[in-house]
Structure formats: structure tokens, C-alpha cells
Amino acid sequence: MFASKGKKLLQGLLVLLVISMVAAGCSSNNTEKSADAGGAQATKTITMAWPRDIGPMNPHLYNPSQLLAQSMIYEPLVSYQDGKLVPALAESWTLSPDGKVYTFKIRSNVKFSDGTAFTAQLVKKNMDAVLHNKKLHTWLGMIPLIEKTEALDDTTFRLTLTESYYPALYDLAVVRPVRFLGEAGFPEDGDTSKGVKSPIGTGPWVLSEYKKDEAATFTPNPYYWGDKPKVDKVVVKVIPDAETRVLSFEKGDLDLIYGEGLISYDAYKELESTGKYVTKLSEPIATRNLVLNTMNAKLADLKVRQALSMGFNKEAMVEGVTLGLEEKADNILPPNLPYTNIKVTPVKYDVEQAKALLDEAGWKLPSGVDVREKDGQKLELELMYDKADQTMKAMAETLQAEWAGIGVNLKITGVELTVYIQRRKANEFDMNFYSTFGAPYDPHSFMTAVVQPGYGVSDTLAALPMKAAIDKKIKAAMATTDDKARTELFGSVLTTLQEQSSILPISYIKQMAVYRDNVAEFKFPSNRDEYPLHGTKKN
Amino acid sequence: MGVYIGKRVLAIIPILLFSSLLMFVMIRVGPVDPAEAYLAAAHIQPDDEVLAAKRHEFGLDQPLLTQYVQSVGRLLRLDFGHSYLSNMPVWGEVAQKLPATLQLASASIVLALVVSIPLGVLAAIYKNRLVDHVIRVFAYIGACVPVFWIGYLLMFFISVKLEWLPVEGRGSVQHLILPSITLALWLIAIYARLLRTTVLEELKEAYVRYARARGIKERVILYKYVLRIAIAPLITGLGINLGKLLTGAIIVEQVFSWPGFGRYFIEAIINRDIPVIQCYIMLSVCVIAGSNLIADLLQLFLDPRIARKGRASQG
Numbered sequence: 001m002f003a004s005k006g007k008k009l010l011q012g013l014l015v016l017l018v019i020s021m022v023a024a025g026c027s028s029n030n031t032e033k034s035a036d037a038g039g040a041q042a043t044k045t046i047t048m049a050w051p052r053d054i055g056p057m058n059p060h061l062y063n064p065s066q067l068l069a070q071s072m073i074y075e076p077l078v079s080y081q082d083g084k085l086v087p088a089l090a091e092s093w094t095l096s097p098d099g100k101v102y103t104f105k106i107r108s109n110v111k112f113s114d115g116t117a118f119t120a121q122l123v124k125k126n127m128d129a130v131l132h133n134k135k136l137h138t139w140l141g142m143i144p145l146i147e148k149t150e151a152l153d154d155t156t157f158r159l160t161l162t163e164s165y166y167p168a169l170y171d172l173a174v175v176r177p178v179r180f181l182g183e184a185g186f187p188e189d190g191d192t193s194k195g196v197k198s199p200i201g202t203g204p205w206v207l208s209e210y211k212k213d214e215a216a217t218f219t220p221n222p223y224y225w226g227d228k229p230k231v232d233k234v235v236v237k238v239i240p241d242a243e244t245r246v247l248s249f250e251k252g253d254l255d256l257i258y259g260e261g262l263i264s265y266d267a268y269k270e271l272e273s274t275g276k277y278v279t280k281l282s283e284p285i286a287t288r289n290l291v292l293n294t295m296n297a298k299l300a301d302l303k304v305r306q307a308l309s310m311g312f313n314k315e316a317m318v319e320g321v322t323l324g325l326e327e328k329a330d331n332i333l334p335p336n337l338p339y340t341n342i343k344v345t346p347v348k349y350d351v352e353q354a355k356a357l358l359d360e361a362g363w364k365l366p367s368g369v370d371v372r373e374k375d376g377q378k379l380e381l382e383l384m385y386d387k388a389d390q391t392m393k394a395m396a397e398t399l400q401a402e403w404a405g406i407g408v409n410l411k412i413t414g415v416e417l418t419v420y421i422q423r424r425k426a427n428e429f430d431m432n433f434y435s436t437f438g439a440p441y442d443p444h445s446f447m448t449a450v451v452q453p454g455y456g457v458s459d460t461l462a463a464l465p466m467k468a469a470i471d472k473k474i475k476a477a478m479a480t481t482d483d484k485a486r487t488e489l490f491g492s493v494l495t496t497l498q499e500q501s502s503i504l505p506i507s508y509i510k511q512m513a514v515y516r517d518n519v520a521e522f523k524f525p526s527n528r529d530e531y532p533l534h535g536t537k538k539n
Numbered sequence: 540m541g542v543y544i545g546k547r548v549l550a551i552i553p554i555l556l557f558s559s560l561l562m563f564v565m566i567r568v569g570p571v572d573p574a575e576a577y578l579a580a581a582h583i584q585p586d587d588e589v590l591a592a593k594r595h596e597f598g599l600d601q602p603l604l605t606q607y608v609q610s611v612g613r614l615l616r617l618d619f620g621h622s623y624l625s626n627m628p629v630w631g632e633v634a635q636k637l638p639a640t641l642q643l644a645s646a647s648i649v650l651a652l653v654v655s656i657p658l659g660v661l662a663a664i665y666k667n668r669l670v671d672h673v674i675r676v677f678a679y680i681g682a683c684v685p686v687f688w689i690g691y692l693l694m695f696f697i698s699v700k701l702e703w704l705p706v707e708g709r710g711s712v713q714h715l716i717l718p719s720i721t722l723a724l725w726l727i728a729i730y731a732r733l734l735r736t737t738v739l740e741e742l743k744e745a746y747v748r749y750a751r752a753r754g755i756k757e758r759v760i761l762y763k764y765v766l767r768i769a770i771a772p773l774i775t776g777l778g779i780n781l782g783k784l785l786t787g788a789i790i791v792e793q794v795f796s797w798p799g800f801g802r803y804f805i806e807a808i809i810n811r812d813i814p815v816i817q818c819y820i821m822l823s824v825c826v827i828a829g830s831n832l833i834a835d836l837l838q839l840f841l842d843p844r845i846a847r848k849g850r851a852s853q854g
Contacts, residue, residue: 214709237796418570
């Protein structure tokens with residue numbers, strides 16, 4: 001009896017195996033074997049990988065909608081290119097002398113992907129939908145300042161602010177939330193914060209096939225007003241694991257790997273060393289800084305901050321930790337951003353000078369001990385970092401070792417991201433890492449962080465004797481309509497901050513791209529959140 | 540037997556209650572405030588006013604006991620709330636993702652049984668000979684090497700170098716092969732060793748000696764008598780290992796881009812999507828408790844002495 005039962009059990013299991021295999025076969029979506037494999041096919045497809053599903057593609061919301069898909073489908077009024085603002089859906093604009101009223105001339109030949117016309121009325125409708133949920137978007141400086149939106153006629157849109165705020169145009173260039181959804185994409189009540197009906201935009205791409213959590217296929221928007229995309233399809237595969245992305249690329253399933261942190265530094269170097277692929281690094285997109293909290297009595301002393309700045313070999317650290325994929329930084333903000341190209345004297349690595357400065361500051365090293373002391377206190381500091389970030393961790397360890405050499409005891413604390421944010425907000429740290437935002441957010445987002453508490457910068461600068469003067473200059477620069485005056489004001493603020501050594505530039509973060517040699521005309525976008533698929537070709 | 544089964548089923552209720560309490564406490568004492576986690580996931584600057592409104596909405600301003608009772612009430616109705624990230628009902632999203640995970644898990648179980656049974660028997664028959672050594676080394680490696688590493692190795696050799704199978708994704712039978720092998724490997728390792736031991740033990744039993752004395756062929760003895768008894772512990776093992784299979788699936792799904800429940804869970808952890816994490820934990824507890832129960836009941840069915848022992852010990 002048992003024998004027959006065992007046999008039946010085995011038979012049952014075999015049937016289950018067959019069923020599951022068949023089910024797998026049936027559910028096959030015949031995921032596009034990228035046309036590149038054959039090479040001879042007429043359809044030109046670029047296949048790339050993304051760690052997450054593209055999401056609901058809501059132009060006015062954030063996670064889980066991915067910037068990648070949002071920037072392919074929706075467009076801004078003005079666009080950021082090579083440090084300048086250029087026309088996009090608005091072909092021109094004027095600003096009132098008091099800096100409060102922006103009048104945009106809307107491009108008249110633009111259509112949404114469903115063939116309907118793009119009008120000033122729709123600009124207003126989208127803008128109002130964003131403003132309907134103001135609370136969600138107050139991080140974008142322009143949003144709380146909007147007083148009025150008006151569609152004067154089909155091609156004229158007017159935006160009135162309560163006060164002059166020069167970054168308004170830069171805020172309009174970001175990927176979300178101010179981009180434009182077609183009429184048919186709006187829900188009945190017009191409240192896009194609850195979702196959109198369908199992703200109808202004016203951008204170069206439309207979503208043509210979609211399998212949630214697996215892959216999304218984009219094809220050119222037939223109504224696109226600008227230059228047509230140079231490939232027939234872009235397939236975005238969802239591959240959450242970095243190593244798998246690399247293996248998939250090596251196998252030939254992917255044509256392009258692009259995006260921040262999509263593969264490790266090691267993997268990039270490994271792919272580069274094969275000589276089979278094109279590997280590229282962008283211009284600096286942001287600076288990784290170390291923030292020294294002047295509210296800590298020890299760090300309130302300029303000499304101590306300067307000593308710390310000189311006391312580690314920045315170049316060797318960046319090269320060692322990032323394998324040369326980030327670049328040693330001397331400026332708090334990359335000099336390729338607007339208003340940031342100031343003259344800076346690089347801080348030289350000089351251990352002896354660092355020791356001398358600490359001696360001058362009264363931190364002496366008694367014989368027989370490793371840590372400097374002053375008034376019975378030891379020179380001990382804490383560096384907080386996000387423990388999930390391997391680059392920060394390695395840099396923290398390097399600093400610990402380097403500063404031990406000048407008599408500073410650095411305690412390094414890896415914390416959960418949420419704790420990191422909480423402690424930063426409450427200004428409960430001696431030091432931490434701070435990366436700038438990149439284009440089109442900087443320099444104004446960094447300047448906002450310098451002025452406003454809660455972002456982990458303003459409070460740390462509070463003990464600087466000239467903090468009030470810095471704040472005043474930033475506020476003036478934000479409000480003025482005079483570009484020259486703004487250049488001077490921001491230049492002066494940045495120079496002071498550099499001299500005060502409370503924010504120590506470490507490295508410039510760059511974007512990485514790896515692609516097969518049949519991908520051509522690849523160009524890094526200027527906007528950190530945009531994706532370089534429009535002009536890219538496939539041979 | 541009925542009483543025994545009833546008791547075992549009822550014993551699951553306190554396990555579930557305890558798990559829900561533990562989970563509730565962990566979330567409250569952890570460094571992550573659910574309201575703040577929600578705002579972080581939605582990319583909203585957490586100012587005090589917005590935080591207070593969210594805390595009120597989530598009922599976090601209620602007394603702890605009320606909060607706990609309410610959360611148990613919701614769990615009983617299978618209401619796991621809305622995902623912080625997608626704003627969709629968690630249960631609906633889970634239901635969408637479960638088939639992929641079940642497919643992967645069932646293929647792995649079947650594969651594990653189909654492969655480990657012959658391996659275990661072979662190892663027992665050829666005890667201390669080359670075949671046995673090879674199988675034991677294989678089992679040793681299978682049990683020790685991390686699942687994700689095996690996945691990468693398979694991908695590298697089978698997919699990238701030999702180009703036999705796809706690297707990742709779901710959609711065809713070919714896509715299922717590498718992930719299910721990866722997930723099944725440690726089960727195969729455990730079962731092959733378990734089976735080898737039990738077969739060897741059974742071969743020492745008196746009934747085998749009698750059978751041999753009666754001149755029954757060795758092959759018949761092995762397949763007709765020994766194996767059917769030796770397989771029983773595998774079923775218990777399967778019940779116990781189902782929970783581990785679930786955690787293994789998380790890693791395998793991540794490595795092979797398998798769009799299942801495990802990957803959903805990982806994303807939830809990254810985003811501090813507490814309702815999803817809660818749902819995952821509760822479901823895992825149910826699966827583990829349920830599979831252990833089924834394994835016990837199967838054992839009971841195979842060996843009714845267990846229930847009698849249970850009754851006798853209660854006097």
C-alpha cells in the first residue's frame with residue numbers, strides 16, 4: 001500500500017513540475033529578444049536595464065514613478081542644457097522688472113501623444129493640479145511662491161509669484177512635478193495626486209508595451225514636435241540586482257547601462273578592462289562634501305577645521321575608494337554649474353602644517369598619548385554616515401586612520417538612512433557627508449540649504465561669525481533679476497564658505513555609462529535626472 | 540486522531556497572535572516612525588504639521604493597546620492597508636505577485652525531490668565508494684555556498700559563457716530553469732544526505748534481513764520496501780524547510796529579476812514600506828506554521844502511533 005502511495009506521490013510531483021513548466025511557457029510574453037542579437041533586423045532597439053519598475057508614470061508625483069520614464073514621456077516649459085536655460089515647450093519668455101511675473105509664449109505646433117493640441121490652458125490645468133497638492137511639492141522653492149496661473153490665450157501662459165525668485169525657471173526645468181499631461185490623462189476630478197488615467201505626454205516617446213516589474217517598451221511619439229528619436233524602440237528591463245545587470249550586459253541582452261549607482265565601481269573597471277565596450281564618465285554632476293559642525297565647540301575653531309582639511313590625503317582617498325571614478329574636488333559646488341566658477345586655492349595635504357595648526361589652537365599632544373588634549377578634554381569627534389553606502393563607509397574609515405596620525409580620535413558611526421536623516425535634521429552630529437544636488441537644482445538648492453535650517457547645512461554653519469551676512473547675500477541673490485549682481489553675490493558666499501572650511505569638498509560625483517560599440521551618438525544629459533535616449537543611435 | 544488534529548490547528552492561533560504582537564512592538568520601538576517612513580517614501584518634506592496629520596491618520600496618536608487591537612482586527616479581515624509607496628492595497632499587490640513565487644517554489648521543490656531521491660539512494664548503495672564521495676562533496680558544497688553566489692555562478696557559466704539559457708527575467712520555461720536550480724540546490728544537498736542516512740539505517744533493519752533470506756532481489760528490497768519508508772522523513776523536512784524556501788526565494792528573485800513576492804518585499808524594506816513588510820511577515824508565519832502542521836499531519840497519516848503517543852502522554 002505504501003509502495004503505491006510513494007509512487008503516486010512521485011507521480012503527483014512530476015505532474016506538478018510539468019504543470020509549472022507549462023504554466024511558465026504559457027505566460028510567456030515573448031519578451032523582445034533585442035533586435036541587436038540578429039543585427040540584420042530592420043527594427044533598431046536599444047535595450048537597457050533599470051532597477052525598478054517604471055511605475056505609474058504620473059508626471060506630478062514621485063516614487064514609484066521613475067524619473068527615467070517621466071523624462072521620456074513628459075516635457076518641461078524650459079530645459080536645462082550645458083549650464084543654460086533653453087526653450088522647450090515654451091519657445092520664449094519674458095520677466096517683469098520686479099521679477100514676479102513670467103510670461104511664456106507656448107510653442108504652437110506641439111501635440112500630445114494622443115494627437116490633441118498642447119495649449120496654454122493645459123499648462124494652467126497641469127500647474128493647478130500640482131498646486132492643488134502644494135504640500136507635496138514645497139521642497140521646490142518656486143511652488144510656495146506661486147500666486148496666480150493664467151492662460152491669456154492659446155499660446156500665452158502667465159505665472160505670477162508673490163516675490164521675486166530667480167530659480168523659478170530652473171524649477172520649471174526639473175523632471176517632476178511641473179510637466180504636462182494631456183487632457184485625456186486626467187482623472188475625472190482633476191486630482192492627479194490620486195493617479196492618472198493614462199500617461200499622455202508631449203515627449204519624444206510613448207509607452208507601447210508594458211509588463212509590470214518585468215519590462216517596458218517605448219516607441220517614438222508619432223506627433224513629436226522636435227527631432228525624431230533615432231531608434232525605433234527602447235526596451236527598459238527591470239533588473240534589480242547590480243551584478244545581474246552586468247552579466248546580462250555581458251551576455252548581450254543589454255545595449256546600454258546608464259544611471260547613477262547602477263553598477264559598482266569594480267564592475268565598471270572590469271567591463272572597461274575587457275576593451276570590448278565603450279565606457280564613459282560624465283562631467284562632475286555634484287560634489288561629495290564633508291560637513292564639519294561649527295556648533296561643536298571643538299569644530300567652532302577655524303584652525304581645527306583647517307587642520308582637519310589639510311590632515312588627509314584627499315587625492316589618494318578618492319582614487320583608492322572610488323577607483324578613480326570620482327575626481328578629487330576643490331570646490332564645494334562643481335564649477336560647471338551656473339554662478340559657481342570661482343577661483344579657489346586648493347587645500348594641500350600637509351600633515352606637519354595640520355599638526356602646527358592644532359598646536360596653535362591649543363590642542364597639544366602630551367607625550368605618551370595618541371590623542372590631543374586641551375583643558376582636560378580630548379580631541380574626539382564623531383563622523384556619521386549612511387551605513388548602506390559603501391563609498392561613505394570606506395571614506396569614513398580612511399579619515400579615521402588619517403586623522404589618527406595628527407592626534408584626532410575619530411569615531412565613525414554607520415546609521416540607518418532614516419536615522420541619518422533624523423539626526424541631520426536635528427543637527428545632532430559632529431560631521432557627516434553632504435552631496436550637492438546637481439543640475440538643474442544647484443546652486444540655488446545648496447544656497448537654500450545654507451539659509452534654511454533642517455537640511456543639515458544651515459545649522460552647522462551657525463557659529464560662523466559671518467553667517468548672518470552669508471544669509472543676507474543669498475537672499476539678495478535669489479531675489480535679484482540682475483544676473484551680474486547674482487554672480488557676484490553667490491561668488492562671494494562660496495568664497496567665504498570655502499575659506500571657512502566648514503564644508504570640505506572631497507570628490508566630484510560623475511555618471512557612468514557603458515555600452516556596446518553599435519550604440520552611437522551617446523551624450524550625457526546636462527540635467528542630472530534626464531536620460532540620454534533621444535539622440536542616441538544604434539548602428 | 541481528531542482531537543490531536545484539532546489541538547494542532549488551534550495551536551496556530553497563539554502563534555499568530557504572538558507574531559502580530561512581536562511585529563507591532565518591533566515597529567513601535569524601531570528607529571523608523573511609520574508616519575515619517577510614509578512621507579519619506581512619498582518624497583514629502585516631513586515638517587511637523589504634515590507629520591502630525593499622518594500620525595493621526597495612521598492612528599499612531601491612539602493608546603498603544605487600542606492601536607494593537609485595531610491592527611489585529613485589520614489583520615483578521617486580511618486588510619494589510621495600503622502600500623506607502625504605490626498607495627495600492629497591499630493584499631491586491633501581493634496577490635498579483637504570489638503566482639510567480641509559487642511557480643518558482645513549486646518547481647524548486649519538485650526539482651529537489653526528483654534529484655535528491657536518486658542521489659541519496661545512490662550514495663547509500665555505493666557507500667564509501669567514489670559515487671558516494673562525489674555526492675557527499677556535492678551535498679556539502681550545496682549546503683554551504685550562499686544561494687546568491689550559486690546564482691551568479693550559474694548565470695556566468697550557463698548563460699553568459701555557454702549561452703544556453705537567459706540570464707534573468709520570467710516568461711518561458713528556459714527562464715525558470717536557473718532560478719529553480721539555484722533555489723533547489725541546498726534542498727537537494729540536505730535531502731540527499733538525509734536519504735542516504737535513512738536508507739542505510741533501514742538496510743540494517745530486520746525486515747531487510749528476512750527479505751534477503753527469502754531470496755528477494757536486492758533491487759526489489761530497495762525500491763519496494765526500503766525507499767517507501769526512507770522517503771517519509773523527507774516530507775517532514777519539506778514542511779520544516781518551506782519557510783527557508785521562502786527566504787531563499789527572496790534572494791533568488793532578486794538575483795534573477797524574478798517578479799515575485801520576494802522582490803516586492805526587498806523593495807519594501809528599502810523604502811520602509813511598513814504595511815508591505817507586515818504583510819510579508821504575517822504571511823511567512825502562516826506559511827511556516829501551516830506547512831509544519833501539514834507535515835505533522837502527513838507524518839500522522841503515515842505513522843498513526845504519533846497521535847496515540849500524544850494521547851497516552853496526556854494520560
